[in-house]
Amino acid sequence: MRDLFRGELVRLTTEEPDAYAKMEVQWQKDTEFHSLMDGDPATVVSEKKLKEWFEKRNESSLKPGRHAFSIRALAEDKLIGFFGLWVDLIHSEAWVGIGIGEREFWNKGYGTDAMKLCLQYAFTELNVHRVSLGLMDYNPRALRSYEKAGFRLEGRTRGDVQRAGKHHDSLWMGILHEEWLQMQNREKQ
Amino acid sequence: MFDIQTQLFEGQDIRFGPIDHEKDPGIESKWTHDSDFMRMYDIDPARPMSAAMMKKKYEKLEKEIEENKNIYHFAIRAREDDGLIGKASIHRIEWSNGNGWIRLGIGAGDDRRKGYGSQALRMLLRFAFAELNLFRVTAAVQEYNEAGIALLKKAGFVEEVRRRQALDRDGRRWDLLVFGLLNDEWQKQAKA
Numbered sequence: 573m574r575d576l577f578r579g580e581l582v583r584l585t586t587e588e589p590d591a592y593a594k595m596e597v598q599w600q601k602d603t604e605f606h607s608l609m610d611g612d613p614a615t616v617v618s619e620k621k622l623k624e625w626f627e628k629r630n631e632s633s634l635k636p637g638r639h640a641f642s643i644r645a646l647a648e649d650k651l652i653g654f655f656g657l658w659v660d661l662i663h664s665e666a667w668v669g670i671g672i673g674e675r676e677f678w679n680k681g682y683g684t685d686a687m688k689l690c691l692q693y694a695f696t697e698l699n700v701h702r703v704s705l706g707l708m709d710y711n712p713r714a715l716r717s718y719e720k721a722g723f724r725l726e727g728r729t730r731g732d733v734q735r736a737g738k739h740h741d742s743l744w745m746g747i748l749h750e751e752w753l754q755m756q757n758r759e760k761q
Numbered sequence: 762m763f764d765i766q767t768q769l770f771e772g773q774d775i776r777f778g779p780i781d782h783e784k785d786p787g788i789e790s791k792w793t794h795d796s797d798f799m800r801m802y803d804i805d806p807a808r809p810m811s812a813a814m815m816k817k818k819y820e821k822l823e824k825e826i827e828e829n830k831n832i833y834h835f836a837i838r839a840r841e842d843d844g845l846i847g848k849a850s851i852h853r854i855e856w857s858n859g860n861g862w863i864r865l866g867i868g869a870g871d872d873r874r875k876g877y878g879s880q881a882l883r884m885l886l887r888f889a890f891a892e893l894n895l896f897r898v899t900a901a902v903q904e905y906n907e908a909g910i911a912l913l914k915k916a917g918f919v920e921e922v923r924r925r926q927a928l929d930r931d932g933r934r935w936d937l938l939v940f941g942l943l944n945d946e947w948q949k950q951a952k953a
Contacts, residue, residue, distance in 0.1 A: 704924065729941050732896075746925055
């Protein structure tokens with residue numbers, strides 16, 4: 573059986589709320605990171621509140637439908653990011669949100685490696701039919717990473733995110749189970 | 762169309778009004794027993810709802826509207842007798858981005874194909890663009906909902922996203938389409 577929680581560069585964990593809240597307090601200072609992650613306004617949240625969220629999140633991960641993971645770099649065993657899968661159980665679809673909060677780990681394949689584990693988990697453990705995600709047009713690095721992981725661009729909603737006085741498009745991507753399987757087979761050969 | 766005297770909630774045959782907590786639950790309960798309607802209106806599993814369940818749903822909705830400030834909901838009524846014929850809403854409004862999602866349904870089979878949907882959509886867009894001043898509105902529609910797609914296209918919406926095989930219904934997979942209309946596009950159309 574394949575190791576679901578270990579890739580080439582990263583491993584997946586569930587962190588203690590204390591440790592995680594401390595990291596998130598650092599990451600939320602970085603408003604560029606926020607704008608790459610989300611279309612909502614950036615904000616600041618107390619360590620106490622963050623800790624409560626993670627406690628709740630860890631509990632809800634025991635129920636079907638919500639699956640949150642932390643990402644650690646194998647090299648230094650350093651906590652660098654997170655991803656979450658929200659599953660529509662009726663239509664067998666999972667939505668992913670993924671982020672690498674530690675800037676020195678950007679652009680080096682850590683996110684792509686984590687996404688590979690994320691898709692493996694979605695398609696071989698949660699057994700969904702498709703996985704979806706959204707990103708903003710000002711995040712070309714994420715677009716390349718998602719394409720590498722096998723996602724296809726399915727369209728763009730024009731001007732639905734406003735940042736720094738300009739309207740930007742959201743990009744919508746998806747990958748089907750059969751596409752992911754074909755990719756696995758190609759990589760084996 | 763841009764006149765300050767224009768009545769936003771009055772159409773040719775229909776009007777937008779608030780929920781009537783006494784009369785509406787029984788009527789909408791009937792709609793929920795029509796699985797065709799439910800599967801066009803929503804992607805959640807269709808299920809019949811009692812009037813009491815509808816009543817609770819309305820109360821929950823009004824609480825959400827009050828707390829979240831990102832939803833506008835209208836009961837669509839016939840002008841002649843104020844009878845409930847459908848519902849229209851703008852929800853998930855992101856004020857900082859100027860985007861909102863719209864939703865529209867004409868409940869009873871007898872009331873469909875009479876142009877009420879088109880009138881309601883026109884009123885909803887006028888409200889979204891000339892009252893809420895949104896930059897754009899977004900609508901999701903199932904690949905099999907031909908009437909819905911035709912209605913959106915007629916109103917000038919552009920198909921922006923095709924979420925392949927996102928729905929599982931009737932033993933097969935269907936695409937979920939996302940349509941968008943910009944305030945600019947709506948204004949040009951309204952002036953023409």
